[in-house]
Amino acid sequence: MVDVTFSVNGKEHALSVNDNALLSETLRENLNLTGTHIGCDTSQCGSCTVHLDGKAVKACTVLTAQAAGSEVTTIEGIGEPGSLHPMQEAFNEHHALQCGFCTPGMIMAAIGLVNASESLDGDAVRKGLDGNFCRCTGYHNIVKAVLSAQRNM
Amino acid sequence: MATETGIGASVRRTEDARFITGTGRYTDDINVPNQTYCVFVRSTHARATIKSIDTSGALSTPGVVAAFVGADLAKDEIGDLPCGWLVKSKDGSDMVAPPHPPIATERVNYVGEPYALVIGETVKAAKDGAEAIVAEFDMQNPVLDVASATQSEQIHESVPSNRSYDWELGDKAATDAAFENAAHVTSLDIVNNRLIPNAIEPRAALGSYDAASETYTLHTTSQNPHLERLVLAAFVNIAPEAKLHVISPDVGGGFGSKIFVYAEETAVIWASAKVGRPVKWTADRVESFLSDAHGRDHVTHAELALSEEGDFLGLRVKTTANMGAYLSTFASSVPTYLYGTLMAGQYKTPAIYVEVQAVFTNTAPVDAYRGAGRPEATYVVERLVETAARELNTDVADLRRRNFIRPEDFPYETPVALTYDTGNYAASLDKALDYADYAGFAARKAQSEAEGKKRGLGFSCYIEACGLAPSQVALSLGAGVGLFESAEVRVDVTGSVTVMTGAHSHGQGHETTFAQLVSDKLGIPFENVSVVHGDTRRSDYGLGTYGSRSIAVGGSAISTATDKIIAKATKIAAHMLETNEDKVSFDDGIFTIPDSNESLSFGEVAFSAYVPGNFPLDELEPGLSEKAFYDPANFTYPAGTHICEVEIDSETGTTSIVSFVAVDDFGNVINPMIVEGQVHGGLAQGIGQALLEHGIYDADGQLVSGSYMDYTMPRADDLPDFVVDTTSTPCTHNPLGVKGCGEAGAIGATAAVMNAITDALGIKELPMPATSETVWRAIQGG
Numbered sequence: 060m061v062d063v064t065f066s067v068n069g070k071e072h073a074l075s076v077n078d079n080a081l082l083s084e085t086l087r088e089n090l091n092l093t094g095t096h097i098g099c100d101t102s103q104c105g106s107c108t109v110h111l112d113g114k115a116v117k118a119c120t121v122l123t124a125q126a127a128g129s130e131v132t133t134i135e136g137i138g139e140p141g142s143l144h145p146m147q148e149a150f151n152e153h154h155a156l157q158c159g160f161c162t163p164g165m166i167m168a169a170i171g172l173v174n175a176s177e178s179l180d181g182d183a184v185r186k187g188l189d190g191n192f193c194r195c196t197g198y199h200n201i202v203k204a205v206l207s208a209q210r211n212m
Numbered sequence: 213m214a215t216e217t218g219i220g221a222s223v224r225r226t227e228d229a230r231f232i233t234g235t236g237r238y239t240d241d242i243n244v245p246n247q248t249y250c251v252f253v254r255s256t257h258a259r260a261t262i263k264s265i266d267t268s269g270a271l272s273t274p275g276v277v278a279a280f281v282g283a284d285l286a287k288d289e290i291g292d293l294p295c296g297w298l299v300k301s302k303d304g305s306d307m308v309a310p311p312h313p314p315i316a317t318e319r320v321n322y323v324g325e326p327y328a329l330v331i332g333e334t335v336k337a338a339k340d341g342a343e344a345i346v347a348e349f350d351m352q353n354p355v356l357d358v359a360s361a362t363q364s365e366q367i368h369e370s371v372p373s374n375r376s377y378d379w380e381l382g383d384k385a386a387t388d389a390a391f392e393n394a395a396h397v398t399s400l401d402i403v404n405n406r407l408i409p410n411a412i413e414p415r416a417a418l419g420s421y422d423a424a425s426e427t428y429t430l431h432t433t434s435q436n437p438h439l440e441r442l443v444l445a446a447f448v449n450i451a452p453e454a455k456l457h458v459i460s461p462d463v464g465g466g467f468g469s470k471i472f473v474y475a476e477e478t479a480v481i482w483a484s485a486k487v488g489r490p491v492k493w494t495a496d497r498v499e500s501f502l503s504d505a506h507g508r509d510h511v512t513h514a515e516l517a518l519s520e521e522g523d524f525l526g527l528r529v530k531t532t533a534n535m536g537a538y539l540s541t542f543a544s545s546v547p548t549y550l551y552g553t554l555m556a557g558q559y560k561t562p563a564i565y566v567e568v569q570a571v572f573t574n575t576a577p578v579d580a581y582r583g584a585g586r587p588e589a590t591y592v593v594e595r596l597v598e599t600a601a602r603e604l605n606t607d608v609a610d611l612r613r614r615n616f617i618r619p620e621d622f623p624y625e626t627p628v629a630l631t632y633d634t635g636n637y638a639a640s641l642d643k644a645l646d647y648a649d650y651a652g653f654a655a656r657k658a659q660s661e662a663e664g665k666k667r668g669l670g671f672s673c674y675i676e677a678c679g680l681a682p683s684q685v686a687l688s689l690g691a692g693v694g695l696f697e698s699a700e701v702r703v704d705v706t707g708s709v710t711v712m713t714g715a716h717s718h719g720q721g722h723e724t725t726f727a728q729l730v731s732d733k734l735g736i737p738f739e740n741v742s743v744v745h746g747d748t749r750r751s752d753y754g755l756g757t758y759g760s761r762s763i764a765v766g767g768s769a770i771s772t773a774t775d776k777i778i779a780k781a782t783k784i785a786a787h788m789l790e791t792n793e794d795k796v797s798f799d800d801g802i803f804t805i806p807d808s809n810e811s812l813s814f815g816e817v818a819f820s821a822y823v824p825g826n827f828p829l830d831e832l833e834p835g836l837s838e839k840a841f842y843d844p845a846n847f848t849y850p851a852g853t854h855i856c857e858v859e860i861d862s863e864t865g866t867t868s869i870v871s872f873v874a875v876d877d878f879g880n881v882i883n884p885m886i887v888e889g890q891v892h893g894g895l896a897q898g899i900g901q902a903l904l905e906h907g908i909y910d911a912d913g914q915l916v917s918g919s920y921m922d923y924t925m926p927r928a929d930d931l932p933d934f935v936v937d938t939t940s941t942p943c944t945h946n947p948l949g950v951k952g953c954g955e956a957g958a959i960g961a962t963a964a965v966m967n968a969i970t971d972a973l974g975i976k977e978l979p980m981p982a983t984s985e986t987v988w989r990a991i992q993g994g
Contacts, residue, residue, distance in 0.1 A: 079337075086590075093241035094234015096464070096635045099497035103920030106412060124343040135232030147232040151224055154889045158719030159231025160413040160464025166232060194412050194465050194922075197668040197896030198928040200889060 065126045067092065068136030076123045083107040083118035088131060094134040094163045098192065105191030108164035108171070109133045115171025117164075117190070134163035137170070146170050148199075149208035157195035165191050169205045173212050181206065217728060217738035218738055220774050222885035225724040226802045234770050236462040239416040239431050239495045247418070248277050250493040251338035253328035253345050255320035258354035258574040258913020259367065262318060262347065263329060269344030270330050275337025276555070278487050279330045279345065280479070282317035289339035290482055292315065294447045294471060295539035299377050299548050299570075307377035309413055310368035310539040310572070310609065314448070314475040320349070321367060321537035322576050324502025324663045329479050331487055351861060354574035355912035358534045359511045361571035366441060366900055367537065370585035376535055376544065381552040387565035394517035398600035405587045405980045406534070406907035407900075409581050409921055413464020413716075415474065415504065419481035421488070427690070428484065429457045432477045435466040436756020438458035438637045439747050442474040443541070447886040450481055453748075458923040460746040463718035467897070468580040469504045469757050470718065472541035476503070501918040507581020510547065510588050516596040521604055525562040531568045533578075538580035544570065549689050550585030550677070550759075556626035558637040558673050558851055559615040561874060574913045580758065582897050582958040590674040596961035596974035598671060608967075609645060609714055612673050618943075630677055632849045635877060637705060640939045641869050644853040644875040647935050653857070666860040667870075668972025668993075671853065672964035678952040679764030679943075685734025696843035697761070699769035701730060701777050703836040704821040707815030707969040708740040713765030714754010719893075720954065722762060726770055728882055731949070733774045735801025735981035736814055752839060760850070760952030763882060764802070768946045769842035775947075776838035781817045787822055788812055814831050848943045848951035852876035854895075856964040857859035860972050864990025865951055868967060873935045876956045879942040880949040887953045893938045894957020900926040901958075902965035906981050907966075924981070 064073045067090060070091040076085055081179040086092045086109070095118055098106035107118040138144035146166050149155070165188070172187040173179065179187065184205045185198065193201060230236045230874050293312045298307055316327040328345055334339030342949035344784035349779075355364040355374060391397060411433075418431040428451050434440045437458040445453040447834050463470060476493055484491045495503070510533050515524040532545035552566035602606040616637045617624045626631045651671050660667035678685070683694035698714035711726055754766070779797055785803035787795035789810050796803050804811040808893040821836035874891055881887050903957040904924035908917045917923040942949030962980070969982050973990055 065483075073592040080659040092234070093238075094236075096238070096413070097240075098414065099920050100466075101497065101920050103925075104412060121849045134232075136857070138228050139233055143232070150232050154225065154885050156228060156231055157721070157889060157893060158411070158413065159227070159236050159462065160238065160411075163234045166654075181933065182929075185931075189927045189929045192412055192927065193923050194410055194467065194897075194925070195891060196893035197892045197894075197926075197934065198931055199892040200932050202928065 061124045063123055063127045066130045068132055069171040072205060078124065080123040081119050081128050082121040082123050084122040092135050096160055096163060098160065105157060105168055106161050106164040110167060110171060113182040115166065115168050121127035131155050135166060144170065145211035146208040149204040152201045153194060153204035153207060161191060161193045163191060165201060169208070171207045173205065179206065179209055218732035219728060219882050220797055221728065221883065223724055223728055223738065223883055226727065227721065231940065232582050237257045238413055238462045238464055239418060239433050242418055242461065242743045244418065244420060244490045246333045246585060247490040248333060248487060249335045249338045250483065250491050251330050251335065251342045252326040252476060252529050253330065253342045255316065255327055257320055257349055257351050258323050259970065260320050260349035262316065262320065263350055264348045265328055266346040267328065268339035269346060271519040273337065273341040273344050275333040276341035277324060277331045277333060279328060279341060280483060281328045282313050282315035283316050284687045285479065285482060286313065286317055288482065288760040291448045293475065294443065295544055296692035297545035298688065298692070299379055299544040301377045302380045306959065307544055307848040309370045309376065310371050313531060314478040317473055318829050323576050323915055324576060325537065326475050329483065329832055330933045331491055331671055340912025346693065348409050352485045356573055356575065356913055358478055358509065358532055358573060361573050367574060371572060374572045376539060377573065378569045380567050383563060384565045387526045387528055387563040388564040391515070391517045391528065394525050395520040396518045396604060397515055397779050398596055398603055399513070400595055400599060400977060401590060402511065402512040402514060403512040403596060403979055404508045405583055405901060406590055407507040407905050408501055408907045409467045409469035409504055409507060410925060411465030411467055411469055413674065414497060414500045415470065415476065416494040418490060418492045419484035420490040421485035427455045427457060428481050429461045430477060430481045431461060433463050433470050435463065435705055435718055435758055436460070436461040436472045437716065437748050438714060438753045439756055440473055444478065444481065448478055454650045458748045460488045466489065467582040468584055468719045468758060472579055480649045493845050501923065502576060502915060504578045505540045506577035507578065507743065508588060509578050512592055513597055516600050518600055518604070522557050522604060522611050524612055526558055526563040527555055528725065529555060529566045533570045533577065535572055535573045536577035537572060538577050540577035543577060543579040546580050546585045546913055547861060551589045551628050553628050554586050554589035554595060554675060554677060555628050558617060558675050560617050562627065562783060566628065575909050582730065582894065583955045584759065587898065587959045588964055590672060590959050591963045592931050594674065598967040605869060608671050609641060609650065610644055611642065612852055629651065631846065633846055634941045635851050636939065636941050637673060637851060640851065640875045640877055641853045643857050643937060644873050647873040647937065648855040648857065648871060651878040653913050656957055660859050660861050664862055666862055666972040668858050670856045670964045670969040673962045674960040675849055675851040675855045676955060676959050677847040678760035678850055678955065679844050680759035680844055681844065682759045683843050693755065694843065696716060696841050698754040698841050699766065699773040700768065700837065700839045701773040701947040703777060703818045704822070704886035706818060707736065707818040708735065709736065711770055712743060712744045712751040713766050713770060714751050714756065715744045715762040716757045718757065720757065721791060721883070725763065725882050726767065729770055730766060730774055733771065736775065748841045749752055760954040763948065763950045764848045764943065764946055764952045765842060765844055767948055767950060769840045771947045772840035772842050773838045778839065779834060780836060780838060783832060785812050785817045786829065788817065806903065824941050844886050845945040850876060850951040850953065850956050852960060853963040854960040856968040858972055860969070860987060862991055865984040865991060867987055869899065869932045871935070872932055873955065874960065875939060877939045877941055878953045879940055879951040881938065882950065891957045892934055894955055895934055895961045896926050896931055897958040897962025899931060899965055902980055904930060904981050907925060933970040
């Protein structure tokens with residue numbers, strides 16, 4: 060076991076977790092932040108994407124121990140009904156989600172992509188999101204949403 | 213009703229609020245006190261006899277609560293997993309369904325088949341326990357090749373020649389005669405590649421048993437919780453339906469794969485009573501690949517007979533369909549009644565004969581995957597038609613147009629058992645041709661060639677039979693259940709409305725669409741309608757969501773129940789207004805006596821229904837809540853034209869889709885935004901089949917495309933922006949005039965892509981998926 064102190068959505072947590080616990084597991088199982096989803100075991104699907112010190116990362120590629128001292132932001136930490144993040148607004152406005160399972164990871168990846176880019180066109184959004192699977196939307200409306208949110212971020 | 217939220221408006225989805233904030237509630241998000249975790253031990257052999265299974269190592273592993281094998285379930289008389297559709301062979305005999313114990317008892321027949329389960333205090337403990345199970349097997353040669361399966365070693369004792377059935381549809385003699393008189397015959401050998409559905413949420417189950425009430429509760433990732441309950445009660449013998457509560461909460465995509473009743477939830481719900489604690493299982497992705505029912509996997513020889521002038525005279529199709537190792541829940545119906553019946557396509561082909569044999573192999577079971585039979589049928593018909601046009605040096609659009617069933621021909625009875633109610637195929641084709649700038653294609657092709665690239669255009673004029681299904685027809689064809697849908701519209705005291713539906717949303721947006729429908733009909737605010745689904749104790753028995761049935765069947769049930777609400781409310785209004793009900797009219801939420809100034813709002817009438825101060829109780833019951841079970845009179849027949857334009861890099865063989873146009877006729881549309889989204893998603897899966905996806909077993913029966921490292925899922929940068937539009941001939945036999953839109957993209961797209969690629973390469977046939985390597989080899993060979 061390893062003791063880890065880190066901040067999640069602005070709140071400090073001190074936890075004792077297995078040495079090999081993944082951040083994705085700790086968020087879901089220890090902190091009950093079930094908005095971070097697990098869709099694969101090979102770090103391909105991107106459903107568990109969160110922000111680690113402001114950068115979008117797949118939480119299944121991070122040991123919880125590695126997050127010590129870091130600031131983690133999950134989908135639960137970026138906005139709520141009435142004060143949504145522009146990316147959340149845009150996903151709703153452009154029907155960029157259907158079943159909703161990939162959506163938290165997709166939104167966190169998209170925010171990370173926009174924050175890390177000067178400006179994006181459709182191709183750049185498609186390339187930038189190629190680490191996140193969506194099986195429902197065919198990505199068409201996700202691209203529209205990200206391009207739209209970019210203007211409001 | 214205000215058109216902003218009514219029928220036909222692109223209302224933003226209400227369910228999004230929870231999904232975009234991470235507050236959705238999927239099965240794996242649910243935890244209950246005292247819960248344990250289940251891990252399945254799966255065969256690593258494709259075909260073997262189980263000699264022994266020793267669970268003692270698991271039982272002595274710290275944190276392990278219990279370990280079970282197939283015999284433990286058998287001892288409790290847990291039944292086999294049934295196939296719910298009886299197909300008959302040509303000779304009238306019933307299909308052969310081999311025994312399918314949820315947990316293997318004597319043999320294993322595919323890699324991934326579970327033969328034991330371990331329950332632990334944690335997932336880790338259960339996994340450690342699973343590692344400690346020692347099993348001995350006698351391995352046998354697996355049967356893997358679909359085409360030669362009937363001549364291979366027999367997999368199941370009860371299934372000679374590994375054949376479940378040998379089915380036919382159509383008039384053989386008439387079709388053979390058509391071929392004898394043909395001026396031209398186009399033939400193709402087609403492999404419809406095996407696909408793995410890959411909903412991004414893995415399957416999961418959480419079973420609990422309450423000994424005091426002898427009641428089981430199962431949370432699971434099902435597209436049809438009532439069907440799950442029925443099978444677990446009636447066939448598997450878990451408990452009577454009244455003691456079995458099945459909840460499908462938010463479900464992260466299904467695409468068919470979550471229709472079926474699987475081993476895992478069966479074992480989990482059974483085990484919860486055995487260990488006296490809740491048991492939870494969530495698939496990891498490798499398990500999903502190995503154990504979710506796969507899709508497609510046909511080998512087909514098909515021929516189209518044409519006259520000198522280009523009239524279609526006859527169609528002959530012979531298909532071998534892979535069932536995998538066992539018959540999954542609806543497997544038998546997919547390559548028969550959802551496939552052979554669609555072979556007329558949009559055309560007046562007068563004679564059609566289809567033969568399908570279903571064979572077993574040592575692979576995961578194959579069942580419905582988005583489109584289910586209809587994509588395979590469309591692929592056969594549309595590849596043939598396009599190839600015929602090329603062989604005859606005729607314009608591909610003109611040849612289709614010449615053979616289309618025309619608007620004046622409806623209702624049109626096809627030679628393969630269906631009666632199309634309505635359609636206008638040329639309207640969709642014309643619109644698609646405009647979007648695709650068909651006239652400008654030659655110039656674009658010349659431009660590509662000047663740059664050393666190849667360019668091709670491909671069409672697919674598909675039809676589908678949706679809105680499953682008229683129960684009478686389905687039951688006469690072997691279905692084991694009726695296929696109506698249930699609805700309850702419950703008006704609250706203050707006039708808000710709760711709608712209970714037997715349909716299930718796992719991405720389709722029912723909470724929005726159904727609320728639009730009811731608020732529009734009742735003239736009440738959209739916000740005042742809530743939709744409830746996915747819970748066998750809240751909704752009446754319904755059949756769930758698949759086969760693009762939710763709006764056509766489920767929506768029609770809601771519409772019918774809402775009509776009953778209006779009828780009852782009109783009676784109450786008449787009583788309140790002291791007149792006869794035939795004197796009361798209802799429009800936009802207001803009851804009036806025409807030519808008077810007397811009126812009542814819907815809310816006032818609803819309130820009165822529950823505060824029935826002076827009701828004549830022998831004539832008028834209090835309350836305002838109505839149910840409907842809607843059984844469709846016919847299938848619905850969405851149809852359309854998809855046109856794909858590709859450019860191929862001659863050096864690398866890489867295909868780029870430069871344009872994809874889909875014009876679909878879904879009849880009336882409740883929410884165009886949601887409908888477009890459904891089309892987009894279907895197109896992605898259809899294009900994925902053509903270019904990227906392939907479930908591959910090696911010679912030992914190992915699934916080599918068994919992870920996201922190996923199975924190519926369509927990513928954002930693999931797909932283009934889509935051009936999507938609709939035409940409309942409203943369905944003639946349901947109250948909404950709707951047809952359903954969930955599968956159209958997946959049904960139409962694949963053939964359009966492959967027609968485009970073969971056009972670009974100037975070749976007749978190319979196996980799917982058309983990867984860069986496959987295309988590059990074709991370029992080198994040609």
